[in-house]
Amino acid sequence: MWNKIFPKRFELLKVYILIFISLAFILRFCLTFWYFPQIDASVLVLIKTFIIGFCFDVGTVSFFALPYAIYLLIIPKKLYGSIFDRVITYIAYSIGVLIFLFSFFAEITFWEEFERRFNFVAVDYLIYTYEVVKNINESYPIPLLLGSILIVLLIVLFTTKKASVFKKTFNNDTVFKEKIIPSSLIIAIAAIFAFFIKNEDAEQFKNRYNNELAKTGIYSFFAAFRSNELSYTEFYNTIEEDKAFANVKQKLTASNSQFLQPTKKQIYRSITHADSLNPAKRPNVIFICIESLSASYLNSFGSDLNITPTLDSLSNKSLFFTNLYATGTRTVRGMEAITLSIPPTPGRSIVKRDKNQGLFTIGEVFNQQGYERNFFYGGDGYFDNMNTYFGGNGFNIIDRGRGFLLDSDIKTKRTNIDDDEVTFENAWGVCDEDIYNKVLKEADAAHLTETPFFNFVMTTSNHRPFTYPEGKIDIPSGTSREGAIKYTDYAIGNFLKTAKTKPWYNNTVFVIMADHCASSAGRWNLNIDKYRIPAMIFNLENVAPQKIQKLSSQIDMFPTLFGLLNWDYTSNLFGLDILKMKKEDERAFIGNYRNLGLLKDQQLMVLSDQHIVNYYEWETDNDDLIHKDVDPKLLEETISFYQVADYLYHNNGLKLKNSQ
Template identity: 25%
Template sequence: MIKEKIYKYIYLMIISLTILTLLRLILFVSYESDFSSLTTMEVIYSFLTGIRVDIVSITTSIGILVLLLFAPFKFTDNKLFLKVIYYSWFFVFSIICFIIIADIIYFQYVHRHMGNEVLAMNKDDNLLIIDMIIEYKYIMLSYLIAMYIVFKLFSNIINKEFPTQSLGYAKRFGIFLLVLIFIVANIRGKLTGKPFSIADAFVINKIASGNLALNGFYTFYRTISKKQKLYKFYPYKEALSTTKGLLKSNKFKFIDDKYPLQRQYIQKEKVKKHNVVIILLESWSSKYIDSFGNNNLKVTPNFDYLSKNGISFPNFYANGQRSIEGITAIYTGIPVLTEFHSLGKGLELSNLSYIGNIAKANNYSTIAMQSSKGSSFRVGEISKIAGFDEYYGAEDMPLLGDEDKNKKPKFGTWDGNMFKFLNFKLKTMKEPFLSFAFTATTHAPFVSPGQRWEPYPHDKINIFGFLNTLNYSDDMLGEFMESAKKEPWFDNTIFILTADHTIGFGNDKNMFKNTNIKIENRDLENQRIPLVIYAPKILKPKIIKKIGSQVDIIPTIIDLLSWNASIGTLSNSLFDDSSNGFVLFSNSQYFGMVDNSGYVTHNLKNKLESTSNENIEKKALSIYQVSSKLLRANILYKEMK
């Protein structure tokens, strides 16, 4: 019976994959303009990646059935049992096809695949699946006819006689183990590393490629774990008006009512071809940096020098509390608010104004790297989606520093190795260039690179360990800047240094006896991070007290360089005196907003805290309501041609 089971599994899988490929072809033909940016080879690559997505989708759905099919027990050879398994496969597959067909219909409204937002649809929503089924009854009828044909194909295979072979229990058990490994590998999409994800489907650095490779069933179940709700705090027009008021600026103008938050930069000067180097510093919190926290910790002398001789922003905040949220904010200008998805978790399904793509549209070379391994946070795949043509992780970087050879950082390589590699790669980049580099050594647990960087008693899990690794990372930053000053590209370069998020205070007040650090007001202070823009040959040193956050970096760069660009961000330039400075931040339980009047935190049901006498709650809820609606409908941003 084993041979028969193998034959039938192969035939049924071929039928299933063929049907899903045909559905992908229907998507391609139906929305040809959405995929017009793809070359013939890119279309082929996308279809091949789509087969991989389909294998993961099918195996995830029927994996348990296949394991039961090959279970090493005699009852699994019973004909009735086998028919139940095979026809259950058909039943599950018909559901997959139904969801994909509904997704193809859905695609015309949002020009991306469905995610878990469909769970939040209500009867008033124009995109409700049940309404589409009624409206597209002929398509549903075609689906039923097609499924009948597929049923017949399945039945022919199920009832067909194949060569049989009886095996002993030991061999059957061995085959079962092999099948188990095979199923797990197919569900993961790969044997090693992190499982295949939505971001992995973007094999070509184009949104169209990912949309062609993915299917609606896969994107739905991959995002289903975090159910989103539709929130309507105010009438939509009122909420939109409030949101536009927050984003109003003399430097950007709204350009399209269909994409109500998309804005075009108002160029008043020619494009400036300055290089841009963005350095994202792991867990660097304002309170631990003397030039920002005034706490006399003496572990960041190099950063303090850059702050003194650059433009510093003391009222700058992280939009989230995780690294991927900081990366998402910088790459897209969109904060990962409560119940929102980050890049790598579904946000990339929407059309976004990525920083790398904007740079390339202005004839910039692009490169990204991180001290962590390439698979960490899927930054490699995400960076490609965001428009970075080159990407490097820890595995690409040689060990060149003086760190303790008997120790190894928990995540990737030492920051010193990355900074040396960054300097080496920038020498080879065509100017002007945009680079992004993300450090890692200051991530817990705090592995010390050596005693020379330990001004405090070292501990891997408390704040002293962090301060020691912070001292090391600052030293490596200083070495990088000194090396960069010797390069011909330095004088024409703007360095942007900030953090991904903060690190906590700890609860031991004795640690802070000789500092100004206070444990009070954690909600706000746990978001405050440094920002320094350093360009000694281009920008004069000063302090800008405007409130800002990571999402402001895209419009700030556009403003500094006078790029020709349109954006769909929830932010403005930090150099824009005409706009309102505000910050949106969140953790998994609540989100908040900061502006000049104070701050508010909210759990989407109730206001939690507020220090503002103004109606900051309305501003926060309005921009949340509008941005979530526009992201869900994929009308936050449209690429300009």
């Protein structure tokens, strides 16, 4: 039977398919063993996980087998074993096996970082090969690993030849009729998976790890490539648009705000704070956006690691927000939330999308108050489209560019971090001390002009490979995330110590907040505690230190600051002033590229693609989510926010020109 399906002419293709399925099984088994405490390990669930995984493995390998199967079908018998046939076969087989070996190695490293199969992050990383390749080279022994892959490839080729597989493929009498069955089978399987099977069909379990294990990495990669952006209206629950806008406007209504065009599908409004007793303040503002800093690493949040002495000390001298959550799991999602003050929309961040320039950002509010706006990044801001986004929204760029210019229609200036300003650099850019020294230098220059400045500073040191200058802290460089966090904290302390010697210090407010947590992985599609981040406002005149325990979102930080500064301004921001929040206003938006959540009163409503809705009660003691019957009122509120955010983006409702 097996020989009828795969006659001798298809012997090599059969072996090729078996190699992939075997490697996929080994990888799935290893990941299962590695994360056994986190998965649902009941026997029936494990069996189902591996059966679904096997089906996706077969579907995946069918795409790779398809070109050679067609080749085998159409090549005439007289060319079997010819030089042409041998060259094509040896090259195709070698490249195919090499792709499999490399992809499985890449999956292990990707899983180690993100605890999931390939997704849109892996797709994005293909674009930024310089940073990614350099990061991998600094994080892993690349020569050893590549050498190992090549050795395994040679062993596979030798074993294949020793088993006479090539000989059987080239020396046989297989006729066209015999080749129809295997070719048709492979074509049929590839067609079924291409047109009828989605990557999400592997997600048959409540436990996220089982869902990821049931997938195949390469298939997940190409699925992410096809769906880097998701249509909200097509894949998610919606309500009538006017109702959605009415709900959102009701939540954004405040005694000191007035919608500019209340009958239109917009949220532009004027906000007033200043009066004779509370005049507007215009201090300099330096915002430090810390890479990948989970709240759980700070002693202020209960950690006993003792690696953040500076931030822990500042938490007692600041407005310290103890119950604030990031909207997403990547830097660009954090940047989107902070600058646009908007709930996350499905797919990739707006920072990386089209129509991402000329938007109403917090930078425009600073512009209304006469501020110069600057974006500092220790690497090349070409990465993740940051320069185009910030430059296209009125920020000057200060980065470690390697020659890429801003788009010609971007009118802001770009300043390079020069070689003589760099003491340490890795794949992601200069160390935090170097970027802070550049901030100090630019602040000194801005102070001479007497123009207030808003500096958005994006750090990089707390990122794999976790390398930093030696001798600064007591944890060796490149050994752990804890070391990178301690160095990040050390650099902030040094920066503030130097800033205090500057003439502009007393008139400068420091806002410190993480872009996202170190990891979002867990049993659930949205693990609430993996979104909790530290946030604080420091050195604001006449504002006493205070711990703010209100449930709030990353999008609320700058509306809160604007309220503290008593600014009157035009707003297109979804964020609220945390200090003025009533209990019923407290909420947090959390999401990833497919799941959109609203957290409120220990209840989490999650909208997923395919019009799936899940409602949970969050048990904070063990960070568990308990399924509940859907609350219609909270569901409508959740849909309203995400539907309006998506509508505004796609209908130019985020554009700056529409507010003028």
